[in-house]
Amino acid sequence: DAKTTQPPSMDCAEGRAANLPCNHSTISGNEYVYWYRQIHSQGPQYIIHGLKNNETNEMASLIITEDRKSSTLILPHATLRDTAVYYCIVRVGMKTSYDKVIFGPGTSLSVIP
Amino acid sequence: DAGVTQSPTHLIKTRGQHVTLRCSPISGHKSVSWYQQVLGQGPQFIFQYYEKEERGRGNFPDRFSARQFPNYSSELNVNALLLGDSALYLCASSLMGEGGLTITEAFFGQGTRLTVV
Numbered sequence: 001d002a003k004t005t006q007p008p009s010m011d012c013a014e015g016r017a018a019n020l021p022c023n024h025s026t027i028s029g030n031e032y033v034y035w036y037r038q039i040h041s042q043g044p045q046y047i048i049h050g051l052k053n054n055e056t057n058e059m060a061s062l063i064i065t066e067d068r069k070s071s072t073l074i075l076p077h078a079t080l081r082d083t084a085v086y087y088c089i090v091r092v093g094m095k096t097s098y099d100k101v102i103f104g105p106g107t108s109l110s111v112i113p
Numbered sequence: 114d115a116g117v118t119q120s121p122t123h124l125i126k127t128r129g130q131h132v133t134l135r136c137s138p139i140s141g142h143k144s145v146s147w148y149q150q151v152l153g154q155g156p157q158f159i160f161q162y163y164e165k166e167e168r169g170r171g172n173f174p175d176r177f178s179a180r181q182f183p184n185y186s187s188e189l190n191v192n193a194l195l196l197g198d199s200a201l202y203l204c205a206s207s208l209m210g211e212g213g214l215t216i217t218e219a220f221f222g223q224g225t226r227l228t229v230v
Binding site: 031034041042044045046087102103104106 | 161
């Protein structure tokens, strides 16, 4: 699985968009970009994933660059409840017989009132 | 629907003891994985089990073992506890399709906080 690089921490004003960057320059053609988040003392929560097209769901949007070497997770209107550690992960897509998620240190996002 | 459930939520053990942690996956999920999360770090993969067989193992010593039961629940056992085993232990379940291929993302439980003193 490819390695990812994320800033260790970020701040965002409540109500504004939070843009969390991730570099994954060694990503392979069959590797997806996944995002999870972990609110303090809870288990990680899946947010979104994508291969090469931009993706959007009820939680967030995922923008992947054309060369797939970086991506951005966008929380459109951050709330205090979005304060968490956000993990960017690249791994072989879900249709694999070996389900292992490799977490890095992630980005600690603080949403400020 | 119930999510992934883990028990106990908190546990305090003494060095040298052993511990058993339990996990019940989401109904219908046949794959269970275990992760260790030390304070300030991301979760680290320990094991994956599917249909009662070990599918993968992370870089952990033989003191760590696990098993999966016919109802797909799982236990993680750690022997000869060390202070460094103090961590949040997370269980994740996934839905597996034909041929044992993962077809959903991993769903995590709330974890068991183990403190070794």
